[in-house]
Amino acid sequence: GENVEQHPSTLSVQEGDSAVIKCTYSDSASNYFPWYKQELGKRPQLIIDIRSNVGEKKDQRIAVTLNKTAKHFSLHITETQPEDSAVYFCAGSTGNQFYFGTGTSLTVIP
Amino acid sequence: DAGVIQSPRHEVTEMGQEVTLRCKPISGHNSLFWYRQTMMRGLELLIYFNNNVPIDDSGMPEDRFSAKMPNASFSTLKIQPSEPRDSAVYFCASSPDETQYFGPGTRLLVL
Numbered sequence: 001g002e003n004v005e006q007h008p009s010t011l012s013v014q015e016g017d018s019a020v021i022k023c024t025y026s027d028s029a030s031n032y033f034p035w036y037k038q039e040l041g042k043r044p045q046l047i048i049d050i051r052s053n054v055g056e057k058k059d060q061r062i063a064v065t066l067n068k069t070a071k072h073f074s075l076h077i078t079e080t081q082p083e084d085s086a087v088y089f090c091a092g093s094t095g096n097q098f099y100f101g102t103g104t105s106l107t108v109i110p
Numbered sequence: 111d112a113g114v115i116q117s118p119r120h121e122v123t124e125m126g127q128e129v130t131l132r133c134k135p136i137s138g139h140n141s142l143f144w145y146r147q148t149m150m151r152g153l154e155l156l157i158y159f160n161n162n163v164p165i166d167d168s169g170m171p172e173d174r175f176s177a178k179m180p181n182a183s184f185s186t187l188k189i190q191p192s193e194p195r196d197s198a199v200y201f202c203a204s205s206p207d208e209t210q211y212f213g214p215g216t217r218l219l220v221l
Contacts, residue, residue, distance in 0.1 A: 032208045034208075034209065034210075036212075042214075043201060043212040043213060043214050043215055044153070044201070044212050045212070046209060046210075046211070049208075049209065089153060093208060095208075097155065097158060097165075097166060098143075098155070098210060100152065100153045100155075102152045103152060103153070
């Protein structure tokens with residue numbers, strides 16, 4: 001089955017700086033890559049996703065890039081704010097089933 | 111839409127007791143997923159249903175766990191008998207296609 005690895009496990013940045021989280025996947029058949037944000041004590045919430053026919057997608061301060069050849073995808077958050085502090089999960093999917101990464105705990109220092 | 115609804119939100123029980131977690135997916139979604147989240151193991155898929163039929167239950171840890179989806183608007187996850195190591199947050203998620211929408215979770219503590 002699919003194996004999704006996520007790095008780093010923890011990340012601290014100064015407010016206003018950029019944050020980058022990287023994930024790799026093993027199954028070349030994976031074609032959908034969502035990113036979820038989970039605040040403390042809350043549910044995971046979808047923040048952005050990308051499909052395998054697209055190389056990059058942007059939504060305001062958040063962007064995701066996908067390199068199918070290298071089987072990796074990344075989340076980029078620019079101009080970070082304290083409210084961006086949370087755990088971020090990437091996932092790969094070949095259909096209905098998601099394979100989640102282990103999460104990145106992002107702390108934005110005011 | 112109220113989103114995915116889970117009950118109870120918190121459950122404290124004693125080892126050996128039966129626990130039943132409930133989920134109401136978003137109307138019109140044809141897939142439903144049960145996850146378990148712990149600090150040690152992260153977010154684990156336990157089982158998922160498509161059109162009320164269990165598709166993959168390979169994540170169910172052992173026979174003490176069972177899940178049902180008797181109709182498109184209701185699913186249960188049952189643990190019998192419960193053990194302290196079952197303590198976790200259990201999430202239900204539903205999906206109309208690829209995107210999954212999570213419920214608020216049930217925080218289970220088994221003493």
